Amino acid sequence: MSDQAAGGDALAGGDRNPAEGDRNPAEGDAPPFVALDGVWREFGGSRRTPPTAALAGVDLAVRSGRSVGIVGESGAGKSTLLRLLLGLDSPTRGTVSYRGAPLDRRDRALMRRYRREVQVVLQDPRTSLDPRMTVARIVAEPLRSLKIGGDVSARVDEVLGWVGLDPDARTKYPAQFSGGQRQRIAIARALAPSPSVLVGDEPVSALDVSVREQVMDLLRRLQSELGLTLVLVSHDMAIVGQLCEETVVLRGGEVVEAGPTREVLTRPTAAYTRELLAAVPTLP
Numbered sequence: 001m002s003d004q005a006a007g008g009d010a011l012a013g014g015d016r017n018p019a020e021g022d023r024n025p026a027e028g029d030a031p032p033f034v035a036l037d038g039v040w041r042e043f044g045g046s047r048r049t050p051p052t053a054a055l056a057g058v059d060l061a062v063r064s065g066r067s068v069g070i071v072g073e074s075g076a077g078k079s080t081l082l083r084l085l086l087g088l089d090s091p092t093r094g095t096v097s098y099r100g101a102p103l104d105r106r107d108r109a110l111m112r113r114y115r116r117e118v119q120v121v122l123q124d125p126r127t128s129l130d131p132r133m134t135v136a137r138i139v140a141e142p143l144r145s146l147k148i149g150g151d152v153s154a155r156v157d158e159v160l161g162w163v164g165l166d167p168d169a170r171t172k173y174p175a176q177f178s179g180g181q182r183q184r185i186a187i188a189r190a191l192a193p194s195p196s197v198l199v200g201d202e203p204v205s206a207l208d209v210s211v212r213e214q215v216m217d218l219l220r221r222l223q224s225e226l227g228l229t230l231v232l233v234s235h236d237m238a239i240v241g242q243l244c245e246e247t248v249v250l251r252g253g254e255v256v257e258a259g260p261t262r263e264v265l266t267r268p269t270a271a272y273t274r275e276l277l278a279a280v281p282t283l284p
């Protein structure tokens, strides 16, 4: 992995400062991997109607090696934030920075580097994996699209091993696997180009509860063993609570609370966070 595990707080907006004790001195003063400063994303609007703000002044910093969960209900702005984090969209106001410099989407070389470093796992492997492609082709696809050379076949075997799939999976098709195994294939594909950051868009929400635990264990293990940075977007506080060191609560396009997960879970400052927590049957 190009980014080794380092500490530091995944500071986000809101009114809580992550505890200094969470800092790892190894992180030093390195800029966050990705940071949003006063980010707005507005849609539509005309002379008569104001635009809709999907994000309204969001500050967020994702530090290398950390795990950050972004939680919110439907319409909170999670998908909009995710598109910005993936470099698929630009803010209408404010800045997105990548390792301390503005992420300029017109800079093709920069965006190629960024896309190699940031890979995504989507919610539903039934739709995110092409049913006509073998597992080997699926997993190798980002290597091809990002023009990463080397021994592609060996790399496919290696990442399949990391997610607990045998090499004989290579010649099979997604339909020949269970839901959990398909999500493992999607994770292997995301790992193929050696990303620094794995972004999960509800990566376990579509899975059965028993399988969900196994895939969550896998994500946890990958994060610690590969030194990955994990950004998890979810409506489910319990999932974020189990996987992420830092939690950011989004509501109506604004960060209403942010800080170390254990503090957000045990001592929420925002009434909205308390409402979200009350809806979770058993907290981690």
Ligand SMILES: Nc1ncnc2c1ncn2[C@@H]1O[C@H](COP(=O)(O)OP(=O)(O)OP(=O)(O)O)[C@@H](O)[C@H]1O
Residues within 6 Å of the ligand: 043, 044, 052, 053, 054, 055, 072, 073, 074, 075, 076, 077, 078, 079, 080, 081, 235
């Ligand atoms: N392309 C768009 N055009 C107009 N409005 C949009 C667009 N994308 C998002 N919005 C609006 O921005 C707000 C936030 O949407 P977003 O999809 O980011 O929320 P979300 O938290 O991901 O919700 P969900 O969990 O339902 O996907 C919503 O009010 C939505 O209608």
